[in-house]
Amino acid sequence: MGNNAKDQVQSQILGGETLRKRFPLKYGLIFLFFIFFVLWIMFYSVNFTDHITCKLAELKKKVPTTETLKRPTKAPKRTSVCSFRSVLPDDAREAEILKDYIAWPETPSVPANFSLKDTTHAPHSTFTILPHNGGRSWHVGDQLEVLIQINDFNGRPKKSGGDVLFARLHNPTVRAGVVGNVLDHHNGSYTAVFSLLWEGSAQVEVILIHSSEAVTVMERVNLEQPGRIFFRSLFRFGSVSEAAICNVCLNAPLEQLCNYTDIRTGEPWYCYKPKKLKCEHRITHSFGGYKLKPMPLENKLFKIGVNMKASIRSPGPSKITILPKLKALNEAVPAYASGRVMSRPVGYYYQGAWQPLDGTTVHQFNNAAVISQCLKGKVVHMFGDSTIRQWFEYLIAKTPNLKKFDMKTPPKTGPFIALDYTKNILLTFRCHGPPIRSPMLPVSQLHFVANELDSVDGSNNTVVVIGVWAHFSTFPVEVYIRRLLSIRRAVERLLTRAPGTLVIIRTANPKRLTPPESMTTDDYYFLQRDKILRAIFKEVNVKLLQAWEMTQAHYLAHNLHPPPPIIKNMIDVILSHICPQLGI
Structure with missing residues (x-):
């Protein structure tokens, strides 16, 4: 090989070495940084991982009822899962407006040694x-x-x-x-x-x-102790059983949690992973108890x-x-x-009967015959908590021909079905999904209201009744805002496909208070959530059942479950919306 050839080969070798030396410095670091940035985003974004999980589920044409997100064994440090801190991106602005809307006047600080x-x-x-x-x-x-x-x-x-x-x-x-x-x-x-x-x-x-x-x-406790009430789930496989604490927010790394976030609504729910069993072995849900930190002063x-x-x-x-x-x-x-302050009540009582001031005429439905006649040919779906179950039980008690089927379901949560074959009446009740403080019930019966509404066909003979409020008082308001916005979207979808469907939504109401209850189910928390509910559904074609003023204006004492005279007035209002020409 001649000197010129040797020089060319040596030049190529040296050029290659120079290129290899220069490439990592100029491009390699940028490429590695880009890879690291993508991995960082994936690890830190729960919503991103949830989105990928949902898409995989759709591709497999499966909608699992429970799911554990798979995380790397050495995930970046994350001390807790508090999904209430971020509503859906499209709802962020509305959530901030709602929080400003219910903002309470500034209150004095309470130091540890206050007088x-x-x-x-x-x-x-x-x-x-x-x-x-x-x-x-x-x-x-x-x-x-x-x-x-x-x-x-x-x-x-x-x-x-x-x-x-x-x-x-x-x-x-x-x-x-x-x-x-x-x-x-x-x-x-x-x-x-x-x-x-x-x-x-x-x-x-x-x-x-x-x-x-x-x-x-109360404001401080609601922010600092969102887990002051907790829930339990039982896990079982064969002869092995374990119990675990569950909640909207749990203080643990993600890899230590079972993620039961609802795929369709995005509603978050977590349980600590059992030690021996898998997340898919969860079979029950129940209220666990209270974990309030003592505040003697x-x-x-x-x-x-x-x-x-x-x-x-x-x-x-x-x-x-x-x-x-x-x-x-x-x-x-x-x-x-x-000229200074105006009072605009939604209604008032006279002779013990509720008189709305929105132009609605409330009839008295005082016997089984007139109630049955109003409900003839109707399908009435009730979704919510025990204050909605009161209405279901009232109608069953007042209309003997409306027979409740024994479905062997939990007596406090259902689901329940009642039928009157002669009048072609169908009445159903189903409790809303977690967080619901209930005795033990199968997780198969934990259904979110928004998902249930998407399964309702709707028609001029369909009535939907919703009451979701009492079980959300112990959590930051973002939890309630997210839930109601999810329900509102489902209501709007229902009214789009079936405009003749009557939707009635129950507001909150004040209750009897004891000192321990003030940290969990309190009138102050209820008042704020009542305002949020009214604001969220203000522009939607629904009827609000004004439980707040109907309870506060009545001569009977406040109660979480209003007494029979108030329930009777509430049912009269509902039936007057269903049958404006009937009643006494």
């Missing part, structure tokens, strides 16, 4: 009925304004707002009642405004539900009759007399023209 004497005290607080238009008499159609002054245990006026107050105007003689609108002035004073809707006597009632300091505590903020569910008194008159409506005056000064 109870500086906090709200109902016995020292007062309300005063304000004079009406220069002292003239009150008439039907007028507005009654009441000034509420909140004081502390020393009788000193509070300087900030944020207390939870309920106001009611009632007359026990004629069994009349209406809820007042309470305006927070953020300085320790409030105005309650009532619409005057009946003639005769009217008694003002103001109740302190919670002090502003208690609200501070803060518990002083939850004393019945002192600073929780406590009456506020008036140093002067607490009653007024309402005279007949003045037509000439009301033509010049329309109702709800106070």
Whole structure:
């Protein structure tokens, strides 16, 4: 080989070595960084992995009821799975608007060594009925304004707002009642405004539900202890059984969890992996109990009759007399023209019967014959919690020909079916999916409402009743927002394919409170979720059953499961929507 050939070969070899040296420096690092970035995104994005899992399931034409996400054995550190911190991307803006909508006025901080004497005290607080238009008499159609002054245990006026107050105007003689609108002035004073809707006597009632300091505590607990209630699932295979704790959010790495996130709705649910069995061996769901961290000092903020569910008194008159409506005056000064605060109740009670103010005429369905006639040829599907089950049980009890089938299902959760063959009536009930605090029930019966709605054909003879609220109070509001937005989309799909379907949605209601319950199922939490529900379904063609005001305005005590007279009024409203021409 000549010198020139040797030089060419040597040049090529040296050029190759130079290229190999330069390529990693210029391109290799970029390529490796890109690979690392893609892997990082895959490991850290639960939604991405869930999306891939869903697509694989679709390709296999399978929809498994449970699934454990497969993760690398050495996944990046992730200490918890808290899906409530991120709703679906398309819903993020609406979720933020809803959170702003229910934002509570600023409340005082509660340090560990706070003084109870500086906090709200109902016995020292007062309300005063304000004079009406220069002292003239009150008439039907007028507005009654009441000034509420909140004081502390020393009788000193509070300087900030944020207390939870309920106001009611009632007359026990004629069994009349209406809820007042309470305006927070953020300085320790409030105005309650009532619409005057009946003639005769009217008694003002103001109740302190919670002090502003208690609200501070409840807000903190709801964020810091979302797992203060927990659930259990039983896993079984052959003769081997194990139990595990489950919840929306569990404090553990992903590889230690079974992921039961619903594929269709994206609703999250997790259980700790059993030690011996597999995730697919889960067979039951049940309420596990409470894990509240003790708050010995803060518990002083939850004393019945002192600073929780406590009456506020008036140093002067607490009653007024309402005279007949003045037509000439009301033509010049329309109702709800106070100029400062307006009361716009959704309805009121008179003679014990609910009177809506939205133009709906409520008929009385007082016997089995008229109820059966209304439901003739109807299919009524009820989805929700035990407050919806009350309605199912009421209709069964009041219509003997509507026979409930014994399906050997759990008595508290169902599902239930009732039939009246002669009238061609079908009535069903199914509880909503987790988180539902229930006795043990098979996981096969844990169905999400949105999925159930997608299986409803719908028609002019179909009625859908939904009530989802009470079991979501212990979680951050994102959990409830995500659930309702999922249900709303399913309702809209149903009404698109079957516009004649009647959809009725039950709102929340206040309840009897005890100190331990204030950290789990409390009126303050219910009030916020009630507002969220109304806002989410405001523009949807559904009927709202106004359980909040129907419970608060009634003379009977608040109860999570309203007593029979209130249930009867609720059923009358429902049947009046179904059969506007029937009733008594």
